[in-house]
Amino acid sequence: MKYFSGYILLILLTMAGLTGALGSVSLTFIEGALPGAGFFPVILGFLLALLCLSEFRNLRRRSTAEDKKLDPVKVKRLVLFFSALIIAVTLGSPLIGLLPALGIFLFLALIVWNKLKLKAAAVNTLIILVTIYLIFSVWLQVFMPWGLIGG
């Protein structure tokens, strides 16, 4: 897992560095003798990409067989959990509201990943949602999106 995580991360950071640097070349680099708006983004972007590229070499050279092991059960669990959270936020929130969507996510998470019985999961979810509602909506006065059900 370590190898693949490092690999994916380095690809993403290299892309971020290059995008940052190339996206800022149109900005002023030096104005008179002073740094312009693009000075730091260009330098930092290229530096990030360079550092990541040198780390790629290191990653390949130093990774052990253990680092390259990938447990499909763990990966499946992680991908499912993360996808469920993203679905709750992107689809659930505009449809039924943020709190109810997260409530459904929590209920399912407790059953699927934490192997709680239906009743225990429902009770735990209800208690947590009511507590969160009281703290954030009532006490902190945070406006929660209520989706289509909230009009």
Add this chain to the structure above:
Amino acid sequence: MELVNTLDLLLNGIISMLSFSDLFWVVIGAVFGTLIGSMPGLGPNTGVAVLLPLTFAMPSDSGILLLISIYLGCMYGGRISSILINAPGDAAAIMTCMDGYPLMQAGRGGVAMGISAFSSFIGGMIGIIFMTFFAPLLAKAALAFGPPEYFAVMIFSLIAISSVTEGSSRKGLIMVVFGLLLAMVGSDFVSGKARLTFGIPYMLDGIDFVPVAIGVFGLSEVLIGLEKSLSERVLNFSLKLSTLFPTPADIRESLRGTLTGSVVGLVVGILPGAGATLSTFAAYGAAKKVSKKPELFGKGSVEGIAAPEAANNACVAGALTPMLALGIPGSSVAALIMGGFIIHDLQPGPLMFVKTPDVAWGIIGGLYIANVVLLLVNTAMIPLFVATIRAAQPILYPLVGLLCVIGVYSVHGSMFDVWVMLIFGGLGFLMKKGGYPLAGLLLALILGPSIENTFRQSLIMANGDYGIFLTRPISLILVILTVLFLSYPLIKVQFAKKFKEA
């Protein structure tokens, strides 16, 4: 005279924090901090990051006090699961397992709990006393700093944090550069031009540090925890509550370890980025060296449990001192707390002791109160913590995941922030799995705008002469130190080669 003045200011600070509401939040922070710290895998970073949004609606002093109490509480709480089940609450509690768990197996788990709470208190107090006298002096000295010195000290802190933290220094440097690049997102404050916003209007104000912090410290920890199977996540243990309090002989025996750990923790804590984990390793080694019974270390030594616990608590004040006096956090948690300061419109740094001394001394006074409250909470409420850990385990990770989303949303009521948090949660997971230290990322994100600002101001002062950083003595020393830290990995490799050849 100076001493009397300091004590007078401290006394006022303590009195100002003795209101009912402040005490209430200290107790809440102490209890929640200890609980979060005691959950294996969740440490002060997660605790402070996830609960940070709760403080926004509070008065600034209560909010900051709550964050600091959570930080201290986590350092106390980390020991609980180390002793009970040999699973450290966080990395800073790893060394507590060495002797805590053997004591537990020998039926002296209660004594281990009591001794570790006592040494945490002594370590914390020694650190806070140091902070009381050293932070104002440091702040006074820093008043003479101009932009070049500030620029040099910030760059030094970032390089030091990337060199000293765990993992390779190149990985640390990657995190720092990435954090600085993120700090460049938004409108340039001189020209007003949009930078790295890619046409997204939400990004014109820059990337807020709260969703980034909650993502990389909170959500990523949930993902790491979910990797474990259910049986690995559920704790099984029993603790005889009749043995909860140590005897005077136990306390006497632990004193040497406590004092050694306190001094080591304090010194290591001041070093940027060295952090609580490193301090506990160093303290354990030092305590073993000065102990009269070194052979007991690792087999249930009372000194062996006292030293790392005193160290990780002394380290808290060590990390908070540069944040309060210079505005430069000494650790990732201190950076999170500094974010809390900024959100409450408070700017830590030397001017805080001049312009708002009541706030600066209130915070120091609050630390004393929090430490006393934590000792009481961590001795009297151990049975409650044990019961809560047992009850919370089955729902812990999904609950923290949910709190991350709600907490981030509550800051600005923005779903964009939630997206940023989700992205950084995923990135944080990859960073943790890949062995990348996260402290530098957060510190760079917070310090980035000031670094750019002071760099420009320095060049304006010097009419564009880049040599200004080498012509002023303090900045020159800091530049030399920065170069030394940067070349440290190369020096290390050369030494290792020479050593091998020899």
